[in-house]
Amino acid sequence: MNDAVAKKLQAAFPEAIAEVIDFRGERTFVIDAGNLLPICQFLRDDPELRYNFVSDICADDMLPAYPRFALNYHLRSIPHNHVIRLRVPVADPEQGPPTLASLWPVATWLEMEVWDLMGIRFAGNNSLRRLFLPGDWVGHPLRKDYPLGYEEVQFSFNWEAIDARKPYAKD
Amino acid sequence: MGIEQKLGSMGVVTYRLEDLVNWGRTNAMWPMLFGLACCAIEMMSTQASHYDASRFGMELMRPSPRQSDLMIVAGRVSRKMGPVLRRLYDQMPDPKWVIAMGDCASCGGIFNNYAIVQGVDEIVPVDVYVAGCPPRPEALIDGIMTLQEKIRGEKLTTWAEK
Amino acid sequence: MTIPITAEDDTVQELTVEELRAKYGSGMTIESEENMLLSMGPQHPSTHGVLRLLVELDGETVVNLANDIGFLHTGVEKNMEAKTYTKALVMTDRLDYLAPMSNNMGYVLAVEKLLGVEAPPRAQVIRIILLEMARIGSHLVWLGTHALDLAAMSVFLYCFREREYILDVFEMVAGQRMMVSYFRPGGLWRDVPEDFVPAIRQFLDFFPAKIADYEALLKNNPIWLQRTKDIGAISGEDAISWGLTGASLRGSGVDWDIRKSHPYMGYETYDFEVPLETDGDVYARYHCRMREMWQSLRIIEQALARLKPGPINIDDRKIVPPPRAELGRSMEAVIHHFKLWTEGFSAPTGYVYQSIESPRGEFGCYLRGNGTPKPARVHFRTPSYVNLASLPVLAKGTFIADLVAIIGSIDIVLGEIDR
Numbered sequence: 001m002n003d004a005v006a007k008k009l010q011a012a013f014p015e016a017i018a019e020v021i022d023f024r025g026e027r028t029f030v031i032d033a034g035n036l037l038p039i040c041q042f043l044r045d046d047p048e049l050r051y052n053f054v055s056d057i058c059a060d061d062m063l064p065a066y067p068r069f070a071l072n073y074h075l076r077s078i079p080h081n082h083v084i085r086l087r088v089p090v091a092d093p094e095q096g097p098p099t100l101a102s103l104w105p106v107a108t109w110l111e112m113e114v115w116d117l118m119g120i121r122f123a124g125n126n127s128l129r130r131l132f133l134p135g136d137w138v139g140h141p142l143r144k145d146y147p148l149g150y151e152e153v154q155f156s157f158n159w160e161a162i163d164a165r166k167p168y169a170k171d
Numbered sequence: 172m173g174i175e176q177k178l179g180s181m182g183v184v185t186y187r188l189e190d191l192v193n194w195g196r197t198n199a200m201w202p203m204l205f206g207l208a209c210c211a212i213e214m215m216s217t218q219a220s221h222y223d224a225s226r227f228g229m230e231l232m233r234p235s236p237r238q239s240d241l242m243i244v245a246g247r248v249s250r251k252m253g254p255v256l257r258r259l260y261d262q263m264p265d266p267k268w269v270i271a272m273g274d275c276a277s278c279g280g281i282f283n284n285y286a287i288v289q290g291v292d293e294i295v296p297v298d299v300y301v302a303g304c305p306p307r308p309e310a311l312i313d314g315i316m317t318l319q320e321k322i323r324g325e326k327l328t329t330w331a332e333k
Numbered sequence: 334m335t336i337p338i339t340a341e342d343d344t345v346q347e348l349t350v351e352e353l354r355a356k357y358g359s360g361m362t363i364e365s366e367e368n369m370l371l372s373m374g375p376q377h378p379s380t381h382g383v384l385r386l387l388v389e390l391d392g393e394t395v396v397n398l399a400n401d402i403g404f405l406h407t408g409v410e411k412n413m414e415a416k417t418y419t420k421a422l423v424m425t426d427r428l429d430y431l432a433p434m435s436n437n438m439g440y441v442l443a444v445e446k447l448l449g450v451e452a453p454p455r456a457q458v459i460r461i462i463l464l465e466m467a468r469i470g471s472h473l474v475w476l477g478t479h480a481l482d483l484a485a486m487s488v489f490l491y492c493f494r495e496r497e498y499i500l501d502v503f504e505m506v507a508g509q510r511m512m513v514s515y516f517r518p519g520g521l522w523r524d525v526p527e528d529f530v531p532a533i534r535q536f537l538d539f540f541p542a543k544i545a546d547y548e549a550l551l552k553n554n555p556i557w558l559q560r561t562k563d564i565g566a567i568s569g570e571d572a573i574s575w576g577l578t579g580a581s582l583r584g585s586g587v588d589w590d591i592r593k594s595h596p597y598m599g600y601e602t603y604d605f606e607v608p609l610e611t612d613g614d615v616y617a618r619y620h621c622r623m624r625e626m627w628q629s630l631r632i633i634e635q636a637l638a639r640l641k642p643g644p645i646n647i648d649d650r651k652i653v654p655p656p657r658a659e660l661g662r663s664m665e666a667v668i669h670h671f672k673l674w675t676e677g678f679s680a681p682t683g684y685v686y687q688s689i690e691s692p693r694g695e696f697g698c699y700l701r702g703n704g705t706p707k708p709a710r711v712h713f714r715t716p717s718y719v720n721l722a723s724l725p726v727l728a729k730g731t732f733i734a735d736l737v738a739i740i741g742s743i744d745i746v747l748g749e750i751d752r
Contacts, residue, residue: 023683023685024446024449024683024685026685026686028684052573052574053573053576054576055576055688055695055697055714056697056699056712056714056719058686058699058712058714059712060684060699060701060710060712061710072684072686072699074686074697074699078573078587078589081594081595083595085686104574104576105574105575105722105726106574106575106576106719106722106723108722109718109719109721110576110719110722113718117410130403131401131402131403132251132402132403132751132752133250133251133286133403133406134250134251134403137250141285141286141411142410142411146285146411147285148283148284148285148408148411148412148415149284149285149286149408150283150284151279151283153283154278166290166293167293168292168293168296169257169292169293169294169295169296170296171296204378206382207382207383207405208382208405208407208427208430208747208748209427209430209511209512209748211382212430212431212474212511213510213511215474215478215493216493216496216497216500219477219489219490219493219494220491220493220494221493221494221497234376234377234378236376246405247405247407249403249404249405249406249407249751250406251403251404251406252375252383252404252405255375255376255383255404281423281424281427282407282408282409282412283412284407284408284411284412285408285411286406286407286408287407287408304512305510305511305512307510
């Protein structure tokens with residue numbers, strides 16, 4: 001099935017597939033953001049492929065590589081029991097790939113998570129908002145240049161120093 | 172105590188007001204049904220058939236803060252939840268107590284990062300800390316009984332501060 | 334670094350429609366200014382945690398609904414990047430805290446896939462037994478709280494009584510009731526004790542009668558039927574496009590179970606059925622999960638028969654620490670032990686995605702290694718998060734009282750939604 005998908009995709013979009021990666025039995029098609037929507041449309045509607053289920057959209061920060069961000073689309077074909085990964089490099093997070101909401105309504109929801117935690121904007125998705133973090137939060141925590149936010153732990157040797165500056169609540 | 176011995180059985184019991192009120196507060200405590208994370212499941216176990224917290228006058232969980240006098244912070248408190256938690260605490264009528272259940276609520280636990288408040292005592296004053304991740308139901312019951320002991324020792328003079 | 338907590342005053346009623354759209358996105362359309370806006374949660378007994386819903390009501394009918402989550406955002410994915418592969422395991426327990434075994438499994442399988450190793454047969458069988466026990470335990474909490482929401486209080490007490498037995502088994506093998514961290518990359522933490530097999534046998538003996546008890550309480554109960562039949566129905570096609578998985582998808586008649594379609598841990602060699610229902614309503618999802626418990630018992634029974642003595646860890650000292658007994662005799666074992674617990678093992682550069690069938694649906698773990706002992710990126714595809722996306726569709730047009738039935742039926746856990 002894997003090879004059949006690759007052949008079909010290459011036949012339909014000869015220019016679009018930049019690279020095919022095989023790792024641990026998983027096949028990844030690296031594609032360009034501009035081709036994402038037509039390829040997904042093709043994968044979903046072709047009667048021999050029928051990738052009708054978007055399982056996950058996952059963003060990855062490849063710092064210090066360029067392009068810095070990459071998006072993984074894990075698509076499943078429930079009728080043919082097959083899984084595929086499309087990997088879309090994203091250089092500018094403000095100019096992300098188009099939304100897949102027209103193909104799968106759940107994509108809106110998955111893209112909201114990517115926007116909130118990784119800060120990649122999806123063209124055409126205007127529901128992007130702070131979802132996990134408070135509305136006035138600055139920054140996107142899953143980026144590599146965002147600090148983890150470690151606080152010094154209170155042990156017996158530094159008990160008093162931390163106790164003095166810890167903001168205890170009052171009634 | 173003294174007067175009954177002098178007058179015989181007249182159907183009257185005398186008691187110190189302080190002890191009587193503390194006794195009443197101790198054994199009819201209404202905890203708030205306030206589950207946040209993993210510890211909330213252990214809190215449910217504490218309430219359920221096997222551990223049965225109603226043995227300690229604790230079975231009546233109220234979902235509304237306005238009807239409860241004990242807040243069991245069961246789970247990790249995120250930066251987004253912090254203001255909500257404080258608002259719930261402010262809505263509880265006096266006197267009120269707080270149990271920080273579990274490591275996350277007590278000190279942040281294993282989550283020392285941007286999202287979690289490092290100890291709920293930064294938001295509300297805590298009376299009893301219960302350690303464990305999550306604490307066993309026995310540990311929570313022990314925490315509750317520690318709180319009851321603490322309440323029994325409260326003084327009339329400090330009620331106004333509460 | 335301390336981030337100050339800002340007071341967030343967002344009384345929904347005081348916001349204009351435009352402000353609401355900015356806050357909740359264009360997914361939240363307000364149909365009429367005369368409708369009532371209700372903020373449900375995050376402190377609500379029936380939202381199964383700290384979920385907040387913004388509901389637009391016309392009388393008692395739900396017109397629109399927007400999810401607001403993040404009240405339990407823990408930063409698990411970010412925090413795991415700062416730990417070694419083994420130490421990051423404890424974080425996965427706290428995602429879906431009703432079935433920590435399943436989370437461990439998803440993460441450990443992803444690590445094993447990245448390393449290119451496979452656990453020995455005995456470890457696989459023990460894993461399957463515990464995974465199915467976890468599935469039953471999770472379904473028991475779901476059933477108890479779901480019934481409690483719909484005013485059937487006694488089911489809750491029965492369910493938690495049996496769940497205690499499952500937790501005792503977990504404590505027996507892992508030393509912890511809930512946060513077990515028992516599955517490790519390459520095998521298990523340690524072998525099961527002697528009492529394990531008799532305990533499971535006893536469970537298999539008494540539990541079928543208990544499921545029958547729960548069904549007797551609910552299955553033909555007229556109140557239960559009225560509250561669940563034809564409520565929150567979704568067609569199979571819609572369920573697929575909304576990304577539903579688990580019993581929520583199978584309740585709509587789609588035959589999809591990762592254990593069957595992409596088997597892991599040798600699930601393909603076990604004989605079990607995937608329960609299917611066709612109605613797609615709350616009752617169908619309820620019935621699916623009840624039937625799943627029977628199938629889990631079948632799997633446990635078969636797995637017990639296959640439990641043969643043997644190693645529980647792979648024989649690779651670069652991944653699995655040496656047994657305690659070796660430390661006294663072998664200098665090499667001491668070095669391995671020291672290296673593994675201070676530095677950890679390194680995984681190759683590359684990325685994998687491994688999914689398993691958790692009690693709630695497809696639990697996926699995306700893992701990228703970069704040649705160091707710490708994962709470069711961990712991402713969880715959690716079933717509750719994706720299932721929650723369809724709540725506005727399911728709830729549209731129902732009464733507000735049915736909303737709690739629908740939330741209960743898609744079986745969400747806020748810990749894995751917010752992560």
